[in-house]
Amino acid sequence: MKISGIELRRVRMPLVAPFRTSFGTETARDVLLVRVVTEDGEGWAECAAMSEPRYCSEYVDGAQDVLRRFLIPALPEDGVDAETVGRVLHPFTGHQMAKSALETAVLDAQLRSTGQSFAAHLGASRDRVPCGVSVGIMDSLPELLDAVEGYVEEGYVRIKLKIEPGWDVAPVRAVRERFGDDLLLQVDANAAYTLVDAQHLAELDAFGLLLIEQPLANDDMVQHAQLAKRLRTPVCLDESIESAADAAAAISLGACSIINVKPARVGGYLEARRIHDLARAHGIPVWCGGMLETGIGRAANVALAALPGFTLPGDTSGSGRYFATDLTEPFVLDADGHLDVPTGPGLGVEPLKDVLDEVTVSNEWITR
Numbered sequence: 001m002k003i004s005g006i007e008l009r010r011v012r013m014p015l016v017a018p019f020r021t022s023f024g025t026e027t028a029r030d031v032l033l034v035r036v037v038t039e040d041g042e043g044w045a046e047c048a049a050m051s052e053p054r055y056c057s058e059y060v061d062g063a064q065d066v067l068r069r070f071l072i073p074a075l076p077e078d079g080v081d082a083e084t085v086g087r088v089l090h091p092f093t094g095h096q097m098a099k100s101a102l103e104t105a106v107l108d109a110q111l112r113s114t115g116q117s118f119a120a121h122l123g124a125s126r127d128r129v130p131c132g133v134s135v136g137i138m139d140s141l142p143e144l145l146d147a148v149e150g151y152v153e154e155g156y157v158r159i160k161l162k163i164e165p166g167w168d169v170a171p172v173r174a175v176r177e178r179f180g181d182d183l184l185l186q187v188d189a190n191a192a193y194t195l196v197d198a199q200h201l202a203e204l205d206a207f208g209l210l211l212i213e214q215p216l217a218n219d220d221m222v223q224h225a226q227l228a229k230r231l232r233t234p235v236c237l238d239e240s241i242e243s244a245a246d247a248a249a250a251i252s253l254g255a256c257s258i259i260n261v262k263p264a265r266v267g268g269y270l271e272a273r274r275i276h277d278l279a280r281a282h283g284i285p286v287w288c289g290g291m292l293e294t295g296i297g298r299a300a301n302v303a304l305a306a307l308p309g310f311t312l313p314g315d316t317s318g319s320g321r322y323f324a325t326d327l328t329e330p331f332v333l334d335a336d337g338h339l340d341v342p343t344g345p346g347l348g349v350e351p352l353k354d355v356l357d358e359v360t361v362s363n364e365w366i367t368r
């Protein structure tokens, strides 16, 4: 497939409500879209990097810069497919989210030209996926309980509470007391604790959580293994896993017993599938994380979440959890909290032109 040019388009998508985590508050999503134009058609992807390097070291201006200066120029001129993209970008260290966006846009173009869906290409075994929702840190417990109640009424099958020191045991207890023991409940600390907090985190063991996600720093794999021994709540890693090699190390160290697979964080859907295969071979459940994606990124995440090893509900919420108007036709939950996996060629969705024009902030065209 020959690429004639690549568009880097920035869009600003206001969130329906501020989303607070242990590392900051998001009120709008500054998204970099990548559109690859080939002789046969085009392919879209969205870069998951956020405005500031807080969740991880990547940030959206940096992602655009590395794409423009290094990653796009590295693509061979005589034709490319998604597997090749991964190989030619490998010598550049880091920048997983930028790499993922480029590989995904190429994969979308490739699959659209052959008529195959992402789900079919990745090896999905289901046509719909159960959905969880990630609930931010709030100013008060009543506010949190109202938010959780709204999501439960919408049909979400699993609730994830963002936690940080000072907002952990009390919100979990309040949600358990109000919604009962049957609610699938988990927490995500985004690296806000240290091993010194092990005894405090063990207080969460009383609440029958599905998992605790990324309690310690991103590079604290060994400490996660020590913490895991001191908790009954299963430890799940998110930020620490940037590749299948990281996943293999975490599994063999006992640093986690569950993995949050975010394709963007690991450099793309092909590496995400490798992590899925590895985890499955080790009996480690995986689930699909989220980065407040628009419909473009969501479509591919929902396809990935339909693979057989994704045995826990993901952060694959409906469009309305994030945006008043999504970039694509909105993803809407079924009455029983599932999203349909797109079946059309490639991502199976595309940006709605009117919406796209309205939210576009800048546009850069790179000729090949």
Ligand code: SMG
Pocket (backbone or CB within 6 Å): 019, 021, 026, 055, 133, 134, 188, 190, 238, 289, 290, 291, 292, 293, 315, 316, 317
């Ligand atoms: O996409 O629903 C979503 C957000 C899920 O909590 C979520 N993501 O650490 O897992 C995580 C966070 C990272 C982004 S927070 C702004």
Ligand code: MG
Pocket (backbone or CB within 6 Å): 188, 190, 213, 214, 238, 239, 260, 289
């Ligand atoms: Mg997380």
